[in-house]
Amino acid sequence: MEDRLGMGGRWRVAILLLILTILTVPILIGYVWILISTFSQRTYGLIPVDASGQVGGLTLRNWSFLWEDPNIWKVTLNSLILAIGLTIGVVLVSSMAGYVLSRISFPGRRVFLGTTLVLHAFPSVTLLIAIFFVLRWISRIPILGRDLPIIGGFGYNTLGGVILVMLALQLPLGVWLMKGFFDHVSWDMERAALIDGCSRWRTWWQILLPQIRPGIAALAIFSFISGWNEFLIPYTYITDQQQSTIAAYLNKLLSDTAPVNYSQVAAVGLFQLIPVMLFFLFTQEYLLSIFAGGAKGGS
């Protein structure tokens, strides 16, 4: 009886694997195509061909932007600044707001939680024009508007402005996530810390944050990847080539008046993908803890 159940289990796993494989193949083929085409003049299906249609024609030409276009390094750096800035902002604000929402009862707490959830569901595209005016207004603030180092400022046409907008859009998720993680830390531990002589700040920093490290790591990774990949917001609010990000750069290749070189687009796309892939490879277990829900109890 038990053996038959085992057999049944094995069959189920096999069928599941088969279904998953079939569903994955198209995606996988896409990536394989990108990889091949970046090193080819043209492709015929997955087979690289040269200009006359013969098999072969492998080339590094598509990657030449790396050494021929100085802009690529500038936009890569900008993307990095955007991603890191966003990550710092999201983690800092979410972990503090999440703590307060989890631990302190204040008037309007429930309303606040409800509203942030609705805001999270709100499509950001509809806000683009309104945000444009806000950023324009911020631009007029001296120094803060457009004269800060590295991020440029928080106004229109600056990296800081884009970080600010993205931060606002990411926070609802981050705050809820952090609140969830804090909810899983026992009250007693916090009470013990307060009695042992901690202030609220120190309790948060020295006792509670270490308990939710997996959550913070997950949120940081998530934010970094969002910032790195974001196209719409930097594309909308940054017109200056020097301030642009890699996703916008990629878009520019597609919208040039000259015929589109898809192999080169693929190369830039792959270039953008590399850091994310590497990042994912090393941090996927943390990302999973978002879905696993909460830190493991330490007691």
Add this chain to the structure above:
Amino acid sequence: MKVKLENLTKRWGPVYAARDINLDINDGEFVAFLGPSGCGKTTTLLLIAGIYKPTAGRILFDDRVMNQVPPKNRNIGMVFQSYALYPHMTVYENLVFPMKLKRVPPAEMKARAQRVAEMLGISQLLDRRPGQLSGGQQQRVALGRALTKQPDLLLFDEPLSNLDARLRLSMRAEIKRLQMDLGVTAIYVTHDQVEAMTMADRVAVMKDGRLQAYCPPNELYDRPRTLFIAGFVGNPPMNFIEVEIVLRDGVYHAQRAGFDLPLLAERGGQAAGRGPVILGIRPEDVMIAEEGIAGEVYVVEPLGRDDLIDVRLGDVHVHVLADPNRRCKVGDRVHLRFNTQKIQLFDPKTEQSLLWT
């Protein structure tokens, strides 16, 4: 340090978690807060710790009003049911953490941690993390952490509830011993009446946020002032029988159908002529005898040293502790003799004792 609670009240919206609690704790005294879950004992403890702010009333340490003092400035040590150790720190770091915050010089910090670790038998665990310890070891560390800072007041929130029965027994004695040696004032919250009775100098019984009684354990046992205390304290619990007290031929009798018990004048006299009252008697104060009130053995539960026997007297059941050598069997006809000096009488409406106020 002395602790004094004056009309201490904590309200959550319309619900009173603690209501008008008045209590005095002497220096070096061990007081237990006893009550079923949800009775407000932990709330009261957290009020004393400063985690909650009272809605009304005052908390005094010696003669200082502590209501607005944050927990970190109260110099208390607390042990939690969940241990609440810091999992990202080693045992040693856990022990010295409170001292670090108080800026104790490093040399003294180390010496104190060593001393406490030795006292509690956890010296060999100092480099481990809480996750690598057993429940009993974790509880020792938690106790150590509360002691290293040399508190004026020790608070225990059901510290033994997560331990297995044997360990609980030994830790109980150990905590009591430690508290006596250190001479530190202690408050111990528990729902286990045995813990409260064995450890405490005085027991505060709470129910529904109110203080029901505050007295030494033996008084709680011998002179329960409410029906609740009588039923809550003591194991196996007290028998309650609804009776009427009548005076017949100069002797007070507790009567109901199939039940007639002559009472001592000084006890029966308090309850005569009041209509129905509740008579309470502990199982150890009822004996199976050759003569007395007749009944039938309904259930026999061997407890080892005694048999707990459920005897049916008409339509009431009375639990009796009997010698196992009697070999009572279900269905046996027996007679019960009541120790009339231990009889309790309660008003069924107010649930107050008619004997003790």
